Amino acid sequence: MNDQSTPSYRPLYQQIKEALVSRIVSGAWPPGTFIPSESALSQEYGVSVGTLRKAVDALANDHVVIRHQGKGTVVAMHDSDSSLFQFFHLMRLDGTRSLPISQVLLRERRSATVEEAKVLGIAANAEVVHIRRIRVLDEVPALLENLVVDAARFPALESEPQTLPNTLYQLYQQRFKQSVAKAEERLFAVAADAQDQKHLGVEVGSPLLEVRRIARGLQGEALEYRVSRCETQQHCYWNEL
């Protein structure tokens, strides 16, 4: 919900939500740390607990923060089971899900294409880091991923760390202080080309599911543009409405 049409009046809890987000973005509360208790925060901001709760509720709803009754509220990390599957919608035909392991095929720094620059919101000839990898599920190549990020936002990603982790968003968060908070995906059915044949072991021309994802940070900035091609004999893309 994003209407800035009425600058006249803004609910307190929304202002506080944004204040909390910027404190997280600033690095004052790194992922994995517990934020102050609700009563402490309500005193700090000079509002009632109920109002502060509404702000934190909104953050928890956006998966920015995770509540734990009796313990406290922790800034979401991209390695907790709960958030691992937020951006991974492939599942086996029987409904079970697990994360694929990955094998990097290409990793380079180059100029952005027109499309990439537009999606990432960077200058026309700015540099990007391009990673291509294949992801293996149940010992079968399931996904061929191509992703680009702004090289200025992710410095030296083309060479460091030497080996890339399975879950890149975790790396983005820990090494580059960039948390992926939401994403938009557009899905297409496409015909496999020679590259798909080589890496996924499918016939040229056979149908593949192509997922084009724009991953965004806590404040809506585009962080990554990712195009994945997936075989849907063993797996499918799952969605709840």
Added chain:
Amino acid sequence: MNDQSTPSYRPLYQQIKEALVSRIVSGAWPPGTFIPSESALSQEYGVSVGTLRKAVDALANDHVVIRHQGKGTVVAMHDSDSSLFQFFHLMRLDGTRSLPISQVLLRERRSATVEEAKVLGIAANAEVVHIRRIRVLDEVPALLENLVVDAARFPALESEPQTLPNTLYQLYQQRFKQSVAKAEERLFAVAADAQDQKHLGVEVGSPLLEVRRIARGLQGEALEYRVSRCETQQHCYWNEL
């Protein structure tokens, strides 16, 4: 009264939410009608306004009900613009969306297949109504839909009404008192067959997006099983994470 000392603790607002849902399901508040005001309902249930609000908030979040500040809260109808697109995730490549018009190709009553019976939760040889239609977007055939519903739950749907409306969920709600509240979709990439060629005008073997949807009612019962095949040259499937 609010005693109900349940063995396992359940928050009051959840109990009230369910009470409200069953009143909607029972037909006491048909879609489109305004439910009583929050203060009236809080008195009726003997709880504070805040607690009742939390119940209604949950309903609004599930799109069961729509709030209108200054007017009241209305039971969701499947013809309001806001809910029309809840279950329709196809959009043009430029991001705009509109609803397709439809043309019925087949409409019959027959025995359920094993898969259909399992999905709909009905007996192995129970009867279903099967509707096949083609949906046209921007004057181009975009979707080939096949859907089945339990014939017992939707009596005489195979023949009445004589002409089917564009938005079937509206018909389900108005004529059969069955509101689709949520759905699960599984997406696949498939190769077009002769039937797809005939109706969508694509080459046999060309890639299509297949969407298999289970539509569920207010209390989770499977109402409809729908398999759609879609051309993704002009359109794509859109999702937000």
Added chain:
DNA sequence: CAGTGGTCTAGACCACCGC
């Protein structure tokens, strides 16, 4: 046990709608 988040209350005031 003290401290956290989760529920619930009773009331105040504000923004909005329709008459």
Added chain:
DNA sequence: CGGTGGTCTAGACCACTGA
């Protein structure tokens, strides 16, 4: 103007956690 939902308060008690 009265009635609706939306915000906010101040405080109580409950359920859960960990030392």
